[in-house]
Amino acid sequence: MSNIQSIEFRRSHSGEIDSILRNLMSLQGVTAAAIVDSDGLVTHIHRDFEVNTDALGASVQIVFGAASKAARHVGHNLANIVICENTEGYVLLAPIEAGFMLALVTEREALLGRVRFELKETIPVLKKLFASFL
Amino acid sequence: MHWFESQLLTLHQLAEAYNFSQTQKGNDILNMSEQGRQKRAAFIEAVQALVNRVIDSSGVTACAAYHDGLILAQSGKTPDTDALGALIQESIRVAQKGEAILNLGAIQQIVIVGDLNKIAMITVGPITLCVLSPKQTNLALSLSQYNG
Numbered sequence: 338m339s340n341i342q343s344i345e346f347r348r349s350h351s352g353e354i355d356s357i358l359r360n361l362m363s364l365q366g367v368t369a370a371a372i373v374d375s376d377g378l379v380t381h382i383h384r385d386f387e388v389n390t391d392a393l394g395a396s397v398q399i400v401f402g403a404a405s406k407a408a409r410h411v412g413h414n415l416a417n418i419v420i421c422e423n424t425e426g427y428v429l430l431a432p433i434e435a436g437f438m439l440a441l442v443t444e445r446e447a448l449l450g451r452v453r454f455e456l457k458e459t460i461p462v463l464k465k466l467f468a469s470f471l
Numbered sequence: 472m473h474w475f476e477s478q479l480l481t482l483h484q485l486a487e488a489y490n491f492s493q494t495q496k497g498n499d500i501l502n503m504s505e506q507g508r509q510k511r512a513a514f515i516e517a518v519q520a521l522v523n524r525v526i527d528s529s530g531v532t533a534c535a536a537y538h539d540g541l542i543l544a545q546s547g548k549t550p551d552t553d554a555l556g557a558l559i560q561e562s563i564r565v566a567q568k569g570e571a572i573l574n575l576g577a578i579q580q581i582v583i584v585g586d587l588n589k590i591a592m593i594t595v596g597p598i599t600l601c602v603l604s605p606k607q608t609n610l611a612l613s614l615s616q617y618n619g
Contacts, residue, residue: 353501360508450541450556451515454597458493458511462504469500 350466351381357459358383364455366426366447372463373397375436388442397440401430418456420449429453431460434467475614478521479595485514486596518598519544527619530608532588537599549603558583559592559599 354372361370362383369384377394404419421428427449429441439460443452489510495503518536525534526546533547540560542552549555566578581592584606591610593600604610 349501353504357504357508360512448542448544450536450538450543453541454515454538454543455511458507462500462507465500466504 350469353466354381354463355383357463361441361452361455361459364443364447364452366444367441367452368426368444369393369440369442371397371440371442372433373438373440380437384442393440393442397430397438400428401432401438404430418453420453427452429456431456433460433463437467439463473611473615474617475525478524479593479600482514482517482521482595485510485517486598489514490596514596515543518595518600522546522600524617524619525602525614527617528613529618530604530610530613531602532605533601533603535601535603537601538597543598547603555590555601558590559601562592563594563599 358370358372358381361367362385368386369382369388371382371384371390371393372380373394374380375398377391377398379390379394382388382390400421401416401419405416408414408416415432417431419430421430424445426442426444427447429443429452431439433439439456441452441456443449489507492503492507492510495506497503522534522536522544523546525531531547533545533549535545535549535552535555536543537556537559540556542549542556545552562581562583563578566575566581569575570578577594579594583590583592587606589604589606589608589610591602591604593602602610602614604613
């Protein structure tokens with residue numbers, strides 16, 4: 338089956354991905370929401386501070402790769418969400434499809450349960466979008 | 472039905488509406504994505520609004536909502552959000568054991584009363600609502616009508 342899609346189809350899907358990222362950015366304390374491809378390149382990003390997207394993309398893939406290995410080592414199978422708790426906030430990572438990842442950067446005062454709940458509920462939608470997009 | 476009960480009923484309905492939207496099948500991913508987001512926002516905003524209003528009730532010192540033991544919404548002075556999250560998860564786990572042994576049905580409420588304070592935990596859809604107050608507060612009475 339051909340993966341070739343019309344430009345309108347791709348544009349509407351890309352628009353929906355942007356809406357999802359905008360929605361995630363509206364959560365209290367979320368400062369960046371990004372989609373990173375398997376090579377560590379940022380394909381979509383919404384942010385309210387200056388961030389080095391190359392560094393963000395590369396670190397997302399490195400951290401998630403390490404967490405996935407750790408999960409396998411302890412017999413936990415796949416890593417679904419990785420949460421980094423830092424001095425100034427959190428970074429949450431979740432795999433989408435075909436190596437694409439969703440990364441959220443938050444401030445310390447973000448409500449972790451709120452952000453994680455939204456992330457967990459958003460991932461299945463993003464998976465469907467990417468599955469039809471790729 | 473008193474004020475708090477009616478608020479919980481609304482939350483249950485919103486949670487069910489969201490759950491229903493998640494089970495919808497079809498190829499219109501864009502529309503389903505948008506609808507799911509709207510239903511989820513309606514539920515979470517209602518949770519946040521209730522948490523903000525419960526704190527106006529006499530004797531209530533804090534109110535918070537948790538999902539999987541992690542803080543989702545709060546108002547008032549929650550002593551230690553992480554510790555409270557852990558307490559909720561552990562309490563629900565123990566109560567669920569009782570549910571199986573004693574045929575209680577799905578756990579709706581857990582109340583822990585200490586020498587000084589008490590905490591009521593109420594499950595609503597995927598979240599747990601917590602109301603903290605001094606031991607002597609009659610929560611049923613305090614929450615029977617909105618005092619904001």
